Amino acid sequence: MSMNGEYLRVTPAELDRALKDPEWTLDLAEEIQNAQKDHAPAQNEARHFTTHQTWDLLGFLLRRSAFPVDIVHGEEPLAADDWGYGQPQYLTPDRVRLAADILHQKTYDQLIQGVDPSELAKAGIYPQIWDSPTSLEWARDLFTPLTEFFQGAASTGHAMLIWLD
Template structure:
């Protein structure tokens, strides 16, 4: 079982509906994930995953006092069930624009500057692979696409729903029983 960071772009109307009807939001997220090709470019995608790098990215961004919580989201969707580990959270379109702007001004080298892999191990950053200095390169291939995903969402004036999903082997959203 692994834990993946998941992101879904919502139009303002879709977000309003999600806040009123969290069950609809869960079905919508599941439908988008099922229909979207994993090869879709981040700038064109409605859904994006940081796979297991979510905690590393969160740790690194927190060190830099990043102004938006792009790993867990900021606002809880009221009355939503767990979509994995906990209920989903969202970022307003304004917060998505702020995050996109800040991400676009940052390189991955700046993000990891001064971080020692031993610091990650001591902080117990998921997924516990911090046995060498090169392990910090693990999230590089997802940082640029995540930035592109946020920039596209910001350009479209989209909000974003964010959640951590437990995945046994394939991409799924856990529906309530």
């Protein structure tokens, strides 16, 4: 079984309700995920996004670049049951906006500049596939959509729920 990074855009009102009723939130997440299976909107309009198994690589690269927002794990715990591999976390609309602004200024080439795949292996970055220089390319195709997803959330004042499933 693999671990996937999952994101859900929520309105401030939905975040308030999620903080009061975490069980409702899991139902909301499943409802939105199911709806997007039938109709895949543009990333800046989507309510759900996944980084699949690249979450840990992206987290490593962002931490290495001193990214000021934890967009891989979230920053505040949602008092909910385990949603796969731990409790979901969230980012407030202000933190989403900050992340979107900085993501927009970064390129994937900047993130991987000077990174040796052996650093990823030494750091135990999931999954353990860091045996060639081309392995750094693995998350390239998800970085731009992730940036667009955050920009869409920021433009509408949404918060973000984040979890590993």
